[in-house]
Amino acid sequence: KAGVTQTPRYLIKTRGQQVTLSCSPISGHRSVSWYQQTPGQGLQFLFEYFSETQRNKGNFPGRFSGRQFSNSRSEMNVSTLELGDSALYLCASSLVPGLGEQYFGPGTRLTVT
Amino acid sequence: AQSVTQPDIHITVSEGASLELRCNYSYGATPYLFWYVQSPGQGLQLLLKYFSGDTLVQGIKGFEAEFKRSQSSFNLRKPSVHWSDAAEYFCAVGAKGNNDMRFGAGTRLTVKP
Numbered sequence: 001k002a003g004v005t006q007t008p009r010y011l012i013k014t015r016g017q018q019v020t021l022s023c024s025p026i027s028g029h030r031s032v033s034w035y036q037q038t039p040g041q042g043l044q045f046l047f048e049y050f051s052e053t054q055r056n057k058g059n060f061p062g063r064f065s066g067r068q069f070s071n072s073r074s075e076m077n078v079s080t081l082e083l084g085d086s087a088l089y090l091c092a093s094s095l096v097p098g099l100g101e102q103y104f105g106p107g108t109r110l111t112v113t
Numbered sequence: 114a115q116s117v118t119q120p121d122i123h124i125t126v127s128e129g130a131s132l133e134l135r136c137n138y139s140y141g142a143t144p145y146l147f148w149y150v151q152s153p154g155q156g157l158q159l160l161l162k163y164f165s166g167d168t169l170v171q172g173i174k175g176f177e178a179e180f181k182r183s184q185s186s187f188n189l190r191k192p193s194v195h196w197s198d199a200a201e202y203f204c205a206v207g208a209k210g211n212n213d214m215r216f217g218a219g220t221r222l223t224v225k226p
Contacts, residue, residue, distance in 0.1 A: 004156070033213075033214075042216060042219065043219075045214060048212045055212075056213045058213070090157065094212060097210070104149075104156035104157040106154075106156045107156050
């Protein structure tokens with residue numbers, strides 16, 4: 001069974017631009033969560049989607065948004081990029097929310113210049 | 114609020130030696146506890162998890178962890194470390210019902226030949 005896939009793997013953007021990252025969960029998994037990983041703040045929860053609905057949201061500004069499609073694929077969007085948004089963005093999938101066992105993708109490395 | 118502390122930022126052990134990585138958590142109810150490993154440029158791989166029941170849990174790659182409620186700890190152990198175990202290890206706490214996990218800052222493991 002294929003794992004969680006994330007595209008693109010690497011991305012360079014300029015301040016003020018917007019970016020969209022994509023995540024395809026493991027087949028059959030219906031819950032997708034997003035995390036931001038930076039050297040300073042570590043791993044931080046962004047949001048969680050299940051059945052195309054956002055179930056939880058972390059403490060991030062409204063510039064960070066996401067959505068989930070009917071096939072469980074998810075996208076996250078960051079608008080008006082700031083230098084501090086440079087990070088590894090990780091997507092994780094699970095069968096359903098709340099069972100806790102999440103499987104992570106390789107991440108998208110976003111660099112904002 | 115949930116929180117996780119990994120007191121050791123960096124640990125160096127010799128190949129073949131035993132390993133213990135410390136993790137302390139703060140959580141009001143019975144937590145879901147996890148250990149993940151991350152190799153450079155990779156996503157997170159689940160090593161083991163504790164939801165309930167037997168407090169000594171076995172994971173992949175020869176790792177085990179023991180849940181001690183009285184000490185709010187969930188330390189990771191391995192009897193004999195291999196060079197391929199060099200990576201960063203993250204302890205995480207989650208709650209029943211959602212996938213919002215809180216991660217520790219991580220412990221970087223270096224293995225000496």
